[in-house]
Amino acid sequence: KVTLVDNVTLMEFEGIVMTRRVWWLGAVDALLLQGRRTFVVSLEKATIRTLADARFVSALAERVLRHNGRVVFVAPPGRRAAARVRSIARHEHVLVAPTVEAALEAVRHSERPTGPS
Numbered sequence: 001k002v003t004l005v006d007n008v009t010l011m012e013f014e015g016i017v018m019t020r021r022v023w024w025l026g027a028v029d030a031l032l033l034q035g036r037r038t039f040v041v042s043l044e045k046a047t048i049r050t051l052a053d054a055r056f057v058s059a060l061a062e063r064v065l066r067h068n069g070r071v072v073f074v075a076p077p078g079r080r081a082a083a084r085v086r087s088i089a090r091h092e093h094v095l096v097a098p099t100v101e102a103a104l105e106a107v108r109h110s111e112r113p114t115g116p117s
Contacts, residue, residue, distance in 0.1 A: 002027070008107050009036045010100065013046040017053050017076075024056065028063050037069035038111075040103040043076035043085060054084040061092035070110065072096070072103040 001012045009031055011024075031039075041060060048054045057073060064071040072095045075082035089096045097103035 002031070005040075005104060006108070007038065008104060009039045010042065010104075011039060012042040012044070012100075015045075016047045016049065017043070017056060018049075025059060025063065028060060032064070032067045032069065037064075037067065038107055039064055039069065039071040040074065040097075040100060040107060041071060042074040042100050042103070043081075044074050044100065046076045047078075048076050048081040048084060051084055054081065054088055057085050057088045058092055061089065061094045065092070065094070070094075070107065072106050074098070074100055074103050 001014070003010045003012075011027075013024075028039075039060075041057075061071050061073075073085055073089050075085050075096050075098065086096045095103070095106050097106055
């Protein structure tokens with residue numbers, strides 16, 4: 001499911017995420033071509049079974065960052081799957097939040113100007 005929330009593209013995955021399903025890269029490319037640059041990718045309702053399945057986090061982050069975008073991931077349930085996603089996200093230098101609301105707040109915080117006004 002893809003929705004727009006305050007100029008942030010929220011992508012919510014449900015069910016089993018598997019590496020052989022690569023349709024999401026095409027969807028991300030289409031969104032990037034539309035000018036979308038800020039993404040929250042929620043895996044709250046997703047199941048990631050293997051490290052290979054979790055590697056889509058890396059591919060998605062790489063794709064967004066290559067287009068000067070930002071992405072925050074919401075970790076899936078389960079300690080092992082969440083740890084895999086956090087590890088890959090850390091390697092890609094992107095954030096992981098515990099909930100969609102926290103991810104949206106992280107994006108808003110990163111968009112605020114810093115320094116004296």
